[in-house]
Amino acid sequence: MKKTVSTLFAAALAAGTALAATCVAAQDYPAQPITIVVPFSAGGPTDTVTRLVAQAMSEDLGQQVVVQNVGGAGGTLGAGQVAAAANDGYTLLLHHIGMSTAPALYQSLPFDPQTDFAPIGLVTNVPMTIVARRDFEPETMADLITHIQENGENITYANAGIGAASQLCGLLLMDALDTRMTEVPYQGTGPAMTDLLGGQIDMMCDQTTNTTSQILAGEIKAYAVTTPERVAALPDVPTAAEGGLENFELAIWHGLYAPAGTDPAIVERLTTSLQAALANETVAQSFADLGTYPVPADQATPDALAQTLAAQTELWAEVIAAAGVSAQ
Amino acid sequence: MDLIASLGLGFSVAFDPVNILYCFLGVLLGTLVGVLPGIGPTATIAMLLPITFTLPAETALIMLAGIYYGAQYGGSTTAILINLPGESSAAVTAIDGYQMARNGRAGPALAAAALGSFFAGSVATFLLAAFAPPLARAALNFGAPEYFSLIVLGLLVSIALAHGSILKALAMIVLGLLLGMVGQDIYTGTPRFTFGVRELFGGLNFVAVAVGVFGIAEILRNLEDETEREVGVKRVTNLWLTREDFRRIVGPVLRGTGLGSILGVLPGGGHILSSFASYSTEKRVSKNPREFGKGAIEGVAGPESANNAAAQTSFIPLLTLGIPAHPVMALMVGAFILQGITPGPNVINEQPALFWGVIASMWIGNLMLVILNLPLIGLWVKMLTIPYRVLFPAIVVFACIGTFSINQNIFDIYAIAFFGIVGYLLIRFGCEPAPLLLGFVLGPLLEEHLRRAMIISRGDPTIFVTRPISATLLALALAAILIAVLPNIRRKREEVFVEEG
Numbered sequence: 001m002k003k004t005v006s007t008l009f010a011a012a013l014a015a016g017t018a019l020a021a022t023c024v025a026a027q028d029y030p031a032q033p034i035t036i037v038v039p040f041s042a043g044g045p046t047d048t049v050t051r052l053v054a055q056a057m058s059e060d061l062g063q064q065v066v067v068q069n070v071g072g073a074g075g076t077l078g079a080g081q082v083a084a085a086a087n088d089g090y091t092l093l094l095h096h097i098g099m100s101t102a103p104a105l106y107q108s109l110p111f112d113p114q115t116d117f118a119p120i121g122l123v124t125n126v127p128m129t130i131v132a133r134r135d136f137e138p139e140t141m142a143d144l145i146t147h148i149q150e151n152g153e154n155i156t157y158a159n160a161g162i163g164a165a166s167q168l169c170g171l172l173l174m175d176a177l178d179t180r181m182t183e184v185p186y187q188g189t190g191p192a193m194t195d196l197l198g199g200q201i202d203m204m205c206d207q208t209t210n211t212t213s214q215i216l217a218g219e220i221k222a223y224a225v226t227t228p229e230r231v232a233a234l235p236d237v238p239t240a241a242e243g244g245l246e247n248f249e250l251a252i253w254h255g256l257y258a259p260a261g262t263d264p265a266i267v268e269r270l271t272t273s274l275q276a277a278l279a280n281e282t283v284a285q286s287f288a289d290l291g292t293y294p295v296p297a298d299q300a301t302p303d304a305l306a307q308t309l310a311a312q313t314e315l316w317a318e319v320i321a322a323a324g325v326s327a328q
Numbered sequence: 329m330d331l332i333a334s335l336g337l338g339f340s341v342a343f344d345p346v347n348i349l350y351c352f353l354g355v356l357l358g359t360l361v362g363v364l365p366g367i368g369p370t371a372t373i374a375m376l377l378p379i380t381f382t383l384p385a386e387t388a389l390i391m392l393a394g395i396y397y398g399a400q401y402g403g404s405t406t407a408i409l410i411n412l413p414g415e416s417s418a419a420v421t422a423i424d425g426y427q428m429a430r431n432g433r434a435g436p437a438l439a440a441a442a443l444g445s446f447f448a449g450s451v452a453t454f455l456l457a458a459f460a461p462p463l464a465r466a467a468l469n470f471g472a473p474e475y476f477s478l479i480v481l482g483l484l485v486s487i488a489l490a491h492g493s494i495l496k497a498l499a500m501i502v503l504g505l506l507l508g509m510v511g512q513d514i515y516t517g518t519p520r521f522t523f524g525v526r527e528l529f530g531g532l533n534f535v536a537v538a539v540g541v542f543g544i545a546e547i548l549r550n551l552e553d554e555t556e557r558e559v560g561v562k563r564v565t566n567l568w569l570t571r572e573d574f575r576r577i578v579g580p581v582l583r584g585t586g587l588g589s590i591l592g593v594l595p596g597g598g599h600i601l602s603s604f605a606s607y608s609t610e611k612r613v614s615k616n617p618r619e620f621g622k623g624a625i626e627g628v629a630g631p632e633s634a635n636n637a638a639a640q641t642s643f644i645p646l647l648t649l650g651i652p653a654h655p656v657m658a659l660m661v662g663a664f665i666l667q668g669i670t671p672g673p674n675v676i677n678e679q680p681a682l683f684w685g686v687i688a689s690m691w692i693g694n695l696m697l698v699i700l701n702l703p704l705i706g707l708w709v710k711m712l713t714i715p716y717r718v719l720f721p722a723i724v725v726f727a728c729i730g731t732f733s734i735n736q737n738i739f740d741i742y743a744i745a746f747f748g749i750v751g752y753l754l755i756r757f758g759c760e761p762a763p764l765l766l767g768f769v770l771g772p773l774l775e776e777h778l779r780r781a782m783i784i785s786r787g788d789p790t791i792f793v794t795r796p797i798s799a800t801l802l803a804l805a806l807a808a809i810l811i812a813v814l815p816n817i818r819r820k821r822e823e824v825f826v827e828e829g
Contacts, residue, residue: 048662051377070737074529076526077530080526153786162512182784184780200471
């Protein structure tokens with residue numbers, strides 16, 4: 001009996017200490033530099049977005065926020081690494097829409113995007129643009145729809161490989177028009193853009209972060225943006241709906257995550273910090289230059305990110321299954 | 329704005345004291361990370377990106393560019409001294425450079441590399457200034473079929489890289505091609521040779537493979553025989569080039585500069601070919617092809633000039649079209665964007681001070697590198713006198729840290745160990761690692777462009793001969809085979825390929 005009591009007491013004491021320790025940890029947070037893992041190589045659009053946000057967050061948190069690139073396996077290596085990291089709030093993940101497509105693309109994923117992470121908030125929704133080589137015949141989105149329906153597989157369509165934003169956009173487009181084009185995969189949309197500029201391929205659909213400057217310079221043709229509203233940096237480019245393609249919406253949403261089990265107080269602190277970063281004028285301006293914008297504060301929340309992730313995971317499971325695409 | 333006025337603007341920006349300071353910091357840092365095996369410019373620039381945030385745009389880019397071409401200089405130093413190439417271009421320098429060092433001629437090898445690089449850098453900077461926009465435009469004519477044919481030509485000609493039996497060279501190239509296939513097929517997503525290991529989905533890390541088969545293997549080989557180990561460590565005859573050396577490097581430097589300048593402009597991997605192409609060319613035109621692989625100074629001067637020229641001209645697609653030619657350039661895109669400048673065709677008009685300032689700083693940076701590196705040669709050479717029991721563990725540690733810093737992936741360290749043993753076995757079997765690395769680098773590109781060309785042509789193979797540039801390149805490749813096969817030239821060919829025969 002005595003033993004039981006003392007065990008109970010010890011357990012209670014331990015629990016109390018642990019609780020106190022967590023509280024202290026949350027109060028002192030952040031006591032050391034924070035690492036945000038980007039699951040893609042440095043210099044890419046996601047990396048750029050992360051670096052802008054990290055810079056502003058470190059000002060708000062008063063601690064350095066370091067960006068670490070852990071590329072490979074379509075972003076699943078870096079995400080897996082954060083899922084397995086200590087949930088002390090010092091290792092975070094900034095990942096995009098690929099978080100919701102990974103379960104459908106990879107049969108043996110070592111983590112569950114929905115249960116192994118504590119969402120912090122959405123960061124930005126990067127619009128996509130439907131673009132083509134400069135001398136591609138169709139002039140408007142309506143022309144393009146007819147042209148695709150008439151020529152189908154005679155049109156070459158560039159993407160950045162399995163699961164890339166550019167491939168997802170193409171899948172949705174072909175799904176919407178109920179036709180197939182010839183998909184030409186590249187190692188990233190950088191080389192794909194090169195071939196588009198050189199007129200080696202016909203079309204591409206890519207994030208504004210990659211296409212805006214080329215569109216503005218008149219080097220490539222832009223038919224539509226994939227968001228419900230026009231993009232400030234590209235005022236002359238209509239939305240897909242304006243161009244005659246109803247219900248065609250796609251934005252490459254980016255979210256910030258901590259490993260599951262992170263102290264809610266720390267998550268809250270990070271959410272506040274993310275919101276402050278997104279309200280930062282330099283960030284807003286840099287995002288605008290890239291053709292995107294920070295999400296409003298009510299979207300930069302754990303709930304909004306969790307909902308987006310759940311809804312998108314369901315949507316892409318269907319689209320990907322219908323297209324018969326698999327990464328392994 | 330004409331060229332003179334533009335360059336004047338550029339130099340006025342580049343000569344700004346703050347910019348000169350950062351240019352110097354950049355090339356100094358670049359040289360250091362280049363010298364440290366494994367740690368490459370990609371990792372360094374990635375780490376320094378946040379710092380550039382607070383600098384003016386031109387200052388930031390001048391420094392980052394300095395790190396990049398500074399690392400090209402520094403990289404050759406480790407390749408020559410301890411047979412540790414950190415980048416594909418330096419792999420070629422290691423072949424003859426390291427042999428020169430073993431023969432006690434590390435000084436001349438380093439001097440030839442530095443002078444060749446300076447000359448190439450100056451010429452390429454001028455080309456960049458004078459012809460950037462039209463050159464970039466012309467490079468866009470290279471589509472998948474053209475790249476495929478270019479790589480075929482490169483592979484065929486580069487069999488001359490080997491200096492043992494031709495059969496072993498072919499075997500190494502094929503092995504390299506196979507290693508290059510490891511990872512996820514980008515066309516179907518099917519994992520190949522990954523054995524269920526997720527870390528292999530993105531393919532093997534070039535640095536890990538190169539450090540393993542060259543550096544670690546060389547250390548293992550040195551450890552097995554104490555007498556041989558001494559050879560690399562002592563007897564430094566002279567530090568400077570002889571008159572004869574000068575005479576011998578003029579041609580290779582000129583040809584290397586030309587090849588590198590042209591190949592560097594191609595955004596689809598041309599820069600990778602430049603040093604390999606230069607080495608093959610030099611071996612072909614040389615009167616003493618037997619010396620190649622045993623310490624021919626031409627084999628150092630040519631490729632070093634080529635890769636430095638390519639390093640400069642690979643800025644052309646970036647600055648004029650906003651297209652990054654390789655990972656370092658992709659990081660520069662990131663740097664531009666962090667500065668609020670979207671790289672693209674408009675940079676030259678909207679940011680003339682930036683565009684011309686960066687170009688002018690490249691020449692200044694190259695000059696600084698020569699001044700920095702030539703007096704340091706004595707110091708580097710002294711490194712060879714460090715006792716092996718200190719040097720070898722240090723090399724292994726630095727190589728591992730450097731490789732790890734690229735992807736923060738522990739698997740790459742295992743890969744170094746594995747390829748170290750593979751490389752050692754290959755040396756024991758008398759096989760050269762250089763063709764293996766060439767196959768490894770070019771294999772994935774070859775496959776990618778072949779399949780892309782076939783997709784674009786919808787399965788019609790005539791695409792390779794109906795497009796003029798591609799057809800010309802294939803004709804050259806055919807000519808290369810004929811030269812090798814024709815009986816009256818065969819005697820000469822045997823001189824080139826078989827030395828132990």
